[in-house]
Amino acid sequence: MSRQRSMEAILASELVTIGELVRITNTRYSTLKYYTEEGMLPFEQAEENLTRRYKRVKTVERIHYIKELKTRGLSIPQIKETLGINKAEK
Amino acid sequence: MTDLNLAQRFSIIGLNAQSSLYMTNVKKVSVRCMAAAVILDAYLDNAFEKTGNRLTLHSDVLNQADIMPYQEMILKVFFNKQAEANGDLKWWLKKASSLSKKKLKSFELTITDSLKEMGMLEEIPSLLGSDLYYVSAGVAVKDYRSNIEEYSRISESVRAEILEEGSVTDDVICMIWLLRESGCMHDFFSQNELAKVNTRMNDLFHNTLLAQELFPIHIRHGVEIGIKQYLQMKSRFAKTTVGTSINFFFPMLERSKAVFIETEAWFSNSSQRLNDVVQRLESYGHEVNVLEKGTIPTIKIDNLVYEAVPHVVHKQIPIQGVRLVPRLPV
Numbered sequence: 001m002s003r004q005r006s007m008e009a010i011l012a013s014e015l016v017t018i019g020e021l022v023r024i025t026n027t028r029y030s031t032l033k034y035y036t037e038e039g040m041l042p043f044e045q046a047e048e049n050l051t052r053r054y055k056r057v058k059t060v061e062r063i064h065y066i067k068e069l070k071t072r073g074l075s076i077p078q079i080k081e082t083l084g085i086n087k088a089e090k
Numbered sequence: 091m092t093d094l095n096l097a098q099r100f101s102i103i104g105l106n107a108q109s110s111l112y113m114t115n116v117k118k119v120s121v122r123c124m125a126a127a128v129i130l131d132a133y134l135d136n137a138f139e140k141t142g143n144r145l146t147l148h149s150d151v152l153n154q155a156d157i158m159p160y161q162e163m164i165l166k167v168f169f170n171k172q173a174e175a176n177g178d179l180k181w182w183l184k185k186a187s188s189l190s191k192k193k194l195k196s197f198e199l200t201i202t203d204s205l206k207e208m209g210m211l212e213e214i215p216s217l218l219g220s221d222l223y224y225v226s227a228g229v230a231v232k233d234y235r236s237n238i239e240e241y242s243r244i245s246e247s248v249r250a251e252i253l254e255e256g257s258v259t260d261d262v263i264c265m266i267w268l269l270r271e272s273g274c275m276h277d278f279f280s281q282n283e284l285a286k287v288n289t290r291m292n293d294l295f296h297n298t299l300l301a302q303e304l305f306p307i308h309i310r311h312g313v314e315i316g317i318k319q320y321l322q323m324k325s326r327f328a329k330t331t332v333g334t335s336i337n338f339f340f341p342m343l344e345r346s347k348a349v350f351i352e353t354e355a356w357f358s359n360s361s362q363r364l365n366d367v368v369q370r371l372e373s374y375g376h377e378v379n380v381l382e383k384g385t386i387p388t389i390k391i392d393n394l395v396y397e398a399v400p401h402v403v404h405k406q407i408p409i410q411g412v413r414l415v416p417r418l419p420v
Contacts, residue, residue, distance in 0.1 A: 002259050003134060003259060003260055003261060004260075004261035004262070007092075007093050008093075017254070018254050019251040020247075021250075022243065022247045026242060027246075028242070028246050029246045029253065029254075030249075032250070050256055051255070051256025052254070052256065
């Protein structure tokens with residue numbers, strides 16, 4: 001049986017799933033999914049249809065940075081530009 | 091960020107916005123599933139001895155130091171002076187969820203007390219309790235409100251896991267089953283998402299042992315679920331443009347969507363009337379902010395926005411006041 005990881009275990013691990021990112025950042029799933037699809041949150045995936053894994057420290061930092069930029073009034077295209085993401089990277 | 095067990099997580103979801111003082115039919119559906127969640131917690135923690143599909147639990151479990159009072163309350167039901175109880179998973183879940191109304195109430199109080207202590211749940215006055223008919227009848231109405239952050243963390247992480255490709259944990263398999271049995275699926279997933287959830291549940295059923303055991307089990311009571319769905323449908327209708335107009339003149343259809351607040355006196359101007367309504371609502375314990383003044387002012391009461399439409403109720407004497415109609419999305 002595979003149990004949900006405890007918060008302590010998540011905060012100690014290098015890679016996390018999108019569900020765990022939701023738990024540690026309290027951000028809506030649809031928001032994180034959108035950021036991922038826009039290439040704003042890089043992930044690793046062993047094979048198609050397998051769980052996407054995100055580097056915890058970098059991704060959490062990036063989510064907080066995106067939130068901060070949004071509070072400053074930047075739109076998603078502007079945030080992507082700030083993060084240095086262009087269409088080719090998607 | 092606290093680690094909560096399955097029963098606590100489901101209670102935060104299932105009790106939010108439910109009446110705290112009365113055992114309504116809708117709440118009964120949730121509390122039955124909360125009781126089943128206690129069994130699932132024990133199952134996931136490997137508290138049962140498994141022989142084939144028979145699960146055995148020894149009464150020693152009640153003496154464990156870390157057992158919570160609400161867990162003890164549910165597990166005690168199975169040991170009637172016996173040292174052990176055994177049956178298949180369906181038997182355990184059915185028995186836990188078929189408690190009498192009195193025992194369900196007592197279980198609800200025990201688990202809500204522990205959640206309140208943790209700051210995960212609170213009781214707030216319901217707007218319906220401020221309605222003229224409720225006030226004059228001396229009927230108090232209070233609702234549960236879950237910790238908003240935790241509520242969102244739990245619901246969004248379940249959504250993430252089930253809608254995303256990849257593996258699904260046993261906790262989420264149980265949570266999805268509990269949501270299905272409590273008739274809450276439509277509250278968390280859109281119509282399109284439900285189709286995806288259905289496909290995922292089907293995949294899980296074919297590929298995981300827990301889903302194979304759990305998904306065919308039904309603990310819901312047909313009548314209770316039927317009443318819940320009827321009330322949800324009525325409430326949804328009252329939120330539509332046509333429904334709001336009909337409900338305004340026939341508030342008995344959905345009284346919570348057309349609460350009548352009487353005013354102290356016959357006021358000739360709208361500003362005095364508004365001040366009186368605000369004072370009255372505040373005296374009932376609500377947080378009120380006036381967003382827009384005018385003949386039909388817009389006010390925010392406990393995070394929900396209403397239009398206060400002047401209205402007169404004709405009884406033996408006419409009673410002046412305002413009817414609070416939820417503002418429709420633009």
